[in-house]
Amino acid sequence: MAPKQDEETLESLLEASKTPEGRSRLAASGAVATTLRHISVSSPLTLPYLRLLRNLCAGEISSQDSFIDLSGSDTLASILLPSAVSVEVLRAGIQVLGNVVLAGEVHRAAVWVRFFPDGFLCLARVREREVCDPLCMVIDTCCSGVGGRRRLEELCGTDSGLRILQEIIKTALKAGYQEEWLEWLLFKACVEEQRFLSFFLTLSSSEDSNTNLDISLTDIFKPELLNTQHAFLLDILSKCLTERPKEVTVSGKFALEILEILKMIYNIVDFTTQVNTAIPTGSPAIDLFGYSLLILRDICAWEDASPTETDKDSLVNLLLDEGLLDFVLSRLEELEPPAIVRKSMVTEDNSSPVELEKRVCPYKGYRRDLVSVIGNLLHRRKRVQDKVREKQAILLLLQQCVVDEENPYLREWGLLAVRNLLEGNEDNQKELAELELKEPITPPEISGLGLKVEVDEATRRAKLVNISG
Incomplete structure (x- = not known):
């Protein structure tokens, strides 16, 4: 058959294959066998075939x-694995x-045997989104169903398997990704299979080194080993938790590992320089810190605590036992107050704002993220409500109920936190009611209007009066 006739025949076959009826007719005529025979590296018609x-x-x-049955996986491997062919x-x-x-388990097993690990690794190193997206779909599907758990263990429990995931991360970082298969695959591997720590450590190692899968984070954690791959991984996991909370499951092991990372990263984040960029900032340490907070925020939002709080093994109780509340409250307390509050903190002669030796937000939205974690922890948890009061942090939370350009939606999260703090807790309600304004505070915006704040002696409430008066 002449080349032009080949092309015309192929075009008609392609058109027929676009409908279920056409595919059924072609299958009955043995089209798969014919097509496989025409596929070769040297053929100019390989792509349409x-x-x-x-x-x-x-x-x-x-x-x-x-x-x-016709060993199609071998035929495709002979075309794809040299990877010298076009992206298309x-x-x-x-x-x-x-x-x-x-199609099912038999088909997944056959493809897996032919391509894992070397074939998948070769394809994962192609830095193209058009290759990465379908590759993630194939691997994720192979790790699903009847035999999927065994293959998932191979992927996550071996150095060669983890290396495939690392190369996929590198490709997605460079070329981006469009489909959700990457998110599902990484969440399945890191969270559902509970291999997060192993994979996290793999991202710190060089291409030729092997990862000790039994080592702990505290054993080898070094700030200089952090890179954008770590931050990208947590970004994806955070996105899964935020966008699909009812479709994913989180273990206590994963939650505690994220908390451990949060605490360790804190020691290397620069809190002396104001950064007006939201995450990702480009700094692996700052981005890891921020994404860890977001993951913990969403984990705490999932559990709708019962009034009795009898489940000692719940994720939130595990996090509380490991000091999550103390940690985020301390981080919030050590920050300088929000801008509008800082302007209100003037010297006795109202001459200038008080200079405070406080830390600043390492990224835009950091204060809001701290408050959001606290707010979710407070929801229907008397244990947390009482501890906030015992730590004399009620006023600290009240200070967060303001608009702050450096922290979008801070006011909304602050109000939610205060509502959760007071809900069903008479002791907290009483303490809040007894709070009195001890001394007048006049923000510059108010003094600029010729007004000042005074405390009404009878009601102990603030009131505005003319400065001239």
């Missing part, structure tokens, strides 16, 4: 079975595998 094969295997079980060829070939593994 791969696209035809992809369509043939889209939900058509007989074609998916034929692909396995790589993407189409991986999409074929994606449609095949959707």
